[in-house]
Amino acid sequence: MTPLFPALSDDPSSRPALRFGERSLTYAELAAAAGAVAGRVRGAGRVAVWATPSLETAVGVVGVLLAGAAAVPLNPKSGDKELGHILSDSAPALVLAAPGAELPAPLRRLRRIDVDAGSGSDVRGGTGASAGAVDEEEPALVVYTSGTTGPPKGAVIPRRAIATTLDALADAWQWTEQDVLVHGLPLFHVHGLVLGVLGPLRRGGSVRHLGRFDTQGVTRELSSGATMLFGVPTMYHRIAEALPADPVLAKALAGARLLVSGSAALPVHDHERIAAATGRRVVERYGMTETLMNTAVRADGEARAGTVGVPLPGVELRLVEDDGSVVDALDGESVGEIQVRGPNLFTEYLNRPDATAAAFTADGWFRTGDVAVRDPDGYVRIVGRKATDLIKSGGYKIGAGEIENALLEHPAVREAAVTGEPDADLGERIVAWVVPADPESPPREGELADHVAGRLAPHKRPRVVRYLDALPRNDMGKIMKRALPS
Template structure:
């Protein structure tokens, strides 16, 4: 297929900054040289794992692998031992890419390691070599692991076709050009930070400015230094909303940005209103999933969309709302802004399969090729989609992460002082939702402490999956079949 990075191959602006991470930066010429050198070394390697720290090396490695036609498995550096072992056993990477000097956990030390270069002289060849890796539109670009809602995380195979289609559709929706500099502090092991926030600017020929870690002060400085687009999750925008009324510099920086984009979960109306009141600007929202990349977005030229909508389907994506029996809602009901249906989508943005899970892949699609998202929504007469919740109750969106309740429950049940466990999400003004655990102790007189359980989950899975609230019960409510009735927990 056509190159994913025309600005790297043709180098129309070799001296333009491509990547900036804190005080470190690479021009397009520098990125072309560094990624070509790495592509030469890993071409034909098969799948490669990427230790996805928020660093220049992570971006260089992702670009190099894509230029070499090598599928990338991004790894969260905070992943716990069990989850990491599952991902490695499932994806079987041939080697791991990492920044030089970074210490890797025991599970990765067994793999051959390739350090990522960033200081390759720009007078060496900058074109990626014709490696053994395939670069057809259906060939896998990424294997990104989902939240593990009902068990261990599943690896979604994202083809090069889906990456290109999504980024080009957003070029249309957001009027995205090579003149834009995207500012963000998103993790680089999932779609939002890696595909949209890093590969998106590079495909357009623009600039990525990654803050390393989020702070209102960092956002202010980066936007004031020429940033034109800000990508964030609701937790970040919540903190900006809390600071902007008392910070003239932040207010001016947000006002001067061309586009403020929020995603990964719904942004509360109160935060929309506080930012708008202080800046006169709106935050636009978009909606996507690991398996689908981007489905909808508020368009840059759409001034009529109300806060809270995730916009209209992006170019090339078909979207329908279906009833509980899977039948499409009637045209009047699907455009009344009130009738709720499950979102199903199809288009070039979709993943191809779950790795090693033909059963899960088949269950995810309808007979006529629509992907079942599990998200419930309404749509108005103008086509604006509003997400109202999950079809299931086991997906928690906290701090920009999609967290599966099932895997946390399994981790809690491994604790020797836990007899029964259920996990739900509760509204949280900062995180969107907070992970809440409902515990039946093995010994009611010696229940494990909340801190002990949080540390156990953080060590087993990842810190952002730890329960932030713990309730202790004598028994969990169950139906006649023994299934836990989670809705009763909050009653």
């Protein structure tokens, strides 16, 4: 198959490839550094990578892929119990880490290789960036899911899925070697690692990683040549909050070619605040660990707030009812579970044939567990997770996401989440979890119910409002509804 990173072997040059803070590598330097790693791990099978937001993580993963092995990125915030499970399940031959990085006890039993990410003549042992012929179905990554319903499962992602996803996004976003991407996302997740690092390298462009996200870093990079920004809703919310007092940030965002949000729905309120201040609209895409990317708002399409665009080239997408019947209506109202099929899909859950079989329908569609509606032009609008965000109340199927967006439009609401709970009359009643903008003067329950009913429909109003100081979130900024107080 075509190499994952043609720019590493096709006349590597002095063009910038990676930059983390003050440290950077050109394509020639990356080819040497990653080639050195490849020479040391070739034949290792699976290789754990201590995935700190560092140059060493990027070099290590690229080196593993050049060697034809599979990288297992590890979250540095994982506890010993979770790490122990991942190591037992994936059985990596060794672990890659930055020199001097202190590894937790479960990793100390593995043979360790320190990644030399120095530049130029500092890199020793490089043997070139060619891995030879590697079958496209061979595993490239084993990425562990969040484990909300049990121990994390290792999604085996083949080289084919990475290549096809990144090429489909190149088509959708007109992504070329001229683009310079800036982001501050974690590198143990497919958003930050596959899209945010491997994506620019496959195109022959460059990435500037902030290390830790802040609006000052975004301003600096977008004002000095970066063309694209990848972020999650929490990051864009912070941007929206900062914009009124930061005209330099507004100018930097206005000059970007593409602002992309993913990993969770970006509230419409934040969409509109950013657009009003910058004249640029954030576009969203939709994917998950097992599928990489499924849909995206195209660079040449309408950046419609609250939607994740249309299926990417090569991806089939359908909505289905609980009984498996297909939802054909393109009316923006008919709700169904998203199922997808295409070359972007993972191969299996490692060592879990039962879970793999349960994840697919008999005709090969992957059950995402997400629920959505489709607009008349085919745009997909996700309304939540089937398990936590689809509320069946009074004979209606209601998506939590649209109620959350309506609540966030209320000036007295800072954060909001919506769930359902059993109700003898309605089946389920709608519960709103609200973080007030002013904790000393929270909005009244009836006021919020009327606000939602006036914007959506009376049957979508919250029946109960519960007030919190903050909503529980994971490392990617997603609200963890299962962690809400009972």
